[in-house]
Amino acid sequence: MTYDAIVIGSGLGGLSAGAHLAANGRRVLVCEQYDVAGGCSQTFRRKREWQFDVGLHYVGGVHTGDIGSVLRGLGLDGRLQWNEMDPDGFDTLRFPRHEIRVPKGWDRYTDRIAAAFPAEEQQVRRCLGTLEAIGGQLRRAGVPKSKLDYLRYPLRAPSVVAWGMRPLADLFDHHHLSQEARAVIGAQSGDYATPPSRTPVALHAGLIDHYLDEGAYYLHGGGQMLAAHLLDVIHTHGGRVRTRAHVEEIVVREGRVRGVRLKGGEQLEAGVVVSTADIKQTFLALLDPSAVSPRFRERVAGFRMATPLFCVYLGLDRDLRGAMPNTNYWCHPTYDAEDAYARAAAGELALDPTVYLTSATVKDPGCTRHAPAGCSTLELMTWATPSPEAWGVDPGSLPSGYSRGERYRERKALVAERMIDVAEEVLGDVRGHIRWQEAATPLTQTRYTLSTDGSSYGIELATDQTGPRRPSPRTPIGGLYLAGASARRGHGIVGALMGGRDAAAEVLGRDLAHEVARGAVFADIDRLTAGGPDFDPLAACRRLQDKSARAPRRRAAVAA
Ligand SMILES: Cc1cc2nc3c(=O)[nH]c(=O)nc-3n(C[C@H](O)[C@H](O)[C@H](O)COP(=O)(O)OP(=O)(O)OC[C@H]3O[C@@H](n4cnc5c(N)ncnc54)[C@H](O)[C@@H]3O)c2cc1C
Structure with missing residues (x-):
């Protein structure tokens, strides 16, 4: 069987890449080694009583932000229900001598943190002012793509340029903050799992901004719901997601990708492979060592996992x-x-x-x-x-x-x-x-x-592994693209969804983000089938190893 594109991994990075490619007319196969599609966005159930989330506990930017943009482009924005967490305190930061509820909105957040540190109120306000400016500029300026974008970037995002790639600890030093104020401002670092000495200021600013700007949300039904709807876009547009399809080798000949080999020996042909396996797996385990230069392999081996x-x-x-x-x-x-x-x-x-x-x-x-x-x-x-x-x-x-x-x-x-x-x-x-x-x-x-190394956040989002220092969707191998947590957009629900779209945009040679901003919807909304009161996202994502095409059967059932 020959595909236009094979995607390795059905986490949100892989499903986003697959959905964007399928909705834009490419014949796509997503290969997932596990029994359930969804990667870290999965839920799992026990004793028919309990359902637990693996990796979607709260997100921001679901309406006007990045997640909203991806969902709009795939025709899914009205199909998912987001429950807002308490806007007066979606996070509660507990320390030995402080308990602070983090509210929606930069002003209220800044007031609360400043009030907790009266002796250093002005320093705290100035530090948070810089983070707010960076968060806003990141949101408005977007990711520079062309040379012109890069030239204009210092004008559009001056605070990002000045501080973005420096460590958060430097910003704290600059404002002479006490150890207690630093700890409280950086309290949600578990969302990216990097210490302040290595955290890029832009990462921290972008993370808290994506919650403060629009509020924090949980997805009704759990993270699997997102995977199931992306999967529906793929199946509806003639693509396939196969579980228990463990890719053991990315086949490369004459510097170009030719397809993949699955565990068990099955060969699948495609001129494009998008890998969302982490970068070390991709380059050190799935590819023949001769596929890239020793220097490139060395660089990959040197990345630190989060x-x-x-x-x-x-x-x-x-x-x-x-x-x-x-x-x-x-x-x-x-x-x-x-x-x-x-x-x-x-x-x-x-x-x-x-x-x-x-x-x-x-x-x-x-x-x-x-x-x-x-x-x-x-x-x-x-x-x-x-x-x-x-x-x-x-x-x-x-x-x-x-x-x-x-x-x-x-x-x-x-x-x-x-x-x-x-x-x-x-x-x-x-x-x-x-x-x-x-x-x-x-x-x-x-x-x-x-x-x-058990990391769900890919390679560490540290100052030396972020921005241009992080792997881009393009690779030295023709037809091989990267998405997922180790790629440039990083981890998290936002990073995975955006990174999948970026990779699809590279494959298609189009600026999909820009097209969505101008109102494009790639999926055929009227044909999407997932949803409804009895819809079970876990059942929709499980045991997809059967090779018969599922999509036409499901559409026929709906039509009947
Ligand atoms: C406990 C936990 C809590 C989290 N909480 C949040 C949160 O609240 N908010 C938030 O934004 N983010 C959160 N995250 C992070 C977020 O879930 C992940 O960063 C993101 O979902 C990763 O998506 P991905 O597609 O890059 O990778 P994954 O979801 O890991 O998907 C990769 C997929 O590729 C498959 N695969 C790998 N190699 C192969 C191969 N060779 N062949 C076939 N398949 C392969 C894997 O089985 C997997 O399904 C959390 C993560 C965890 C683990």
Whole structure:
């Protein structure tokens, strides 16, 4: 079978690339090695009672921002329901001596942070003023594409040029902020998992701006809903998403991509391959070493992966809707914003962890799939070391076969218990209400998505790996393009969706973002089928290994 384009990976990066290509008339195949499409946007279910999100807990920019733009272009903007989190405090920052609710809007946010630090109010206001200016300029100026764009950029985005690529710690130094004020301003760093000494100012400004500008949202039904709708765009436009299709090799001849080889030997031909496997997998595992220069391979090998996450998933026979506002808690045990990252990098388990705490039942009260009536889900996350040894695992037993080891289970339980302690400080009795508990380490992340070092954020978004220093969608190999968290747009729901569109734009030789800004809708909206009251996004994304074309069958069913 010959395709116009094969996409490796069905995370949001791959599905976005696939949907843009299919909706623009390309014959597309998305190959996913796992049984369910969606990558980190997946939800998973337990005992027919509990549903948990892997990697969509809150996002911004869903209407007028970047996510809204991608969805509009694919005709999906009216098909997804976004629940806004508490505009008076979508994040709650907890520190030993501070608790601050982060409201929508830069002015209110700045007032609250400044009020928390009366002795350094002016410095705090000036620092946040710079971040606000950068956030706004990033939003308005967009990504420069042409030479002319680059020439004009200093006029359109002067604060970005002055500060964007410098470390956040430099901005804090410049404004002589105390350690406490720095920690509070950088409190949501877990959203990108980089310490202030390496975080580009533009990254932090862009991240908080995308929440403050339009508010923070959770997707009704969970992250799988987004994957299912993108998949529907692909199938509706004659493309295919195949699960259990593990790409083992990107086939290159005479400097050009010719297709892929799947585990089991099946060969699939295409003149274009978009890889959303992380960059180390793509260049060091899927390609023959002779496909790129030794210097290029060296550069790829030298990229640092982002610090991965450890997650605890709890099903509680307690209704949290009365116990907590519609907020995420960021619970920091200290004001030292560097320490946890340094310890994870040194291979230490986090026994005094910063804990991010969120509840899908609180964010999405109208969805009955998260938990039984009167019950709740609670998801706890922290940064973690990727070191197998630290998790009590012999690296030789990877990528599977490690999870039943006693030492591994003990260590997982140890960190999980510390995190549940923190949850109890916020919510009162949690342990007495647990009806389901499980945890996922960075090793789990690798097992399910094949990511290097268990990272779901791709290569670290640090000053030396961001912007022009990050891999662009084009590669040295003809016909091979990159999208996904390791590519230029970075990680997160926004980064993955935008990066997928960027890669499709490169393949098509068009400026898709500009076309959407001018009102273009690529998908044929009237033919899209996903949605409706009984629509189950997980069922729509699962077990797509059957090679028969699904799309015509589904359309026939709808027509009937
Ligand atoms: C615990 C957690 C919480 C998060 N919370 C948020 C949040 O609240 N908000 C937010 O914006 N972001 C969040 N993120 C980040 C966000 O989910 C990810 O950065 C983003 O979804 C990554 O998309 P991707 O397409 O780059 O990669 P992935 O989702 O990892 O998809 C890559 C896919 O490629 C497949 N694959 C890899 N190699 C091959 C191969 N050789 N052959 C076939 N298939 C292959 C994998 O199986 C996987 O499905 C979170 C992530 C995690 C893990």
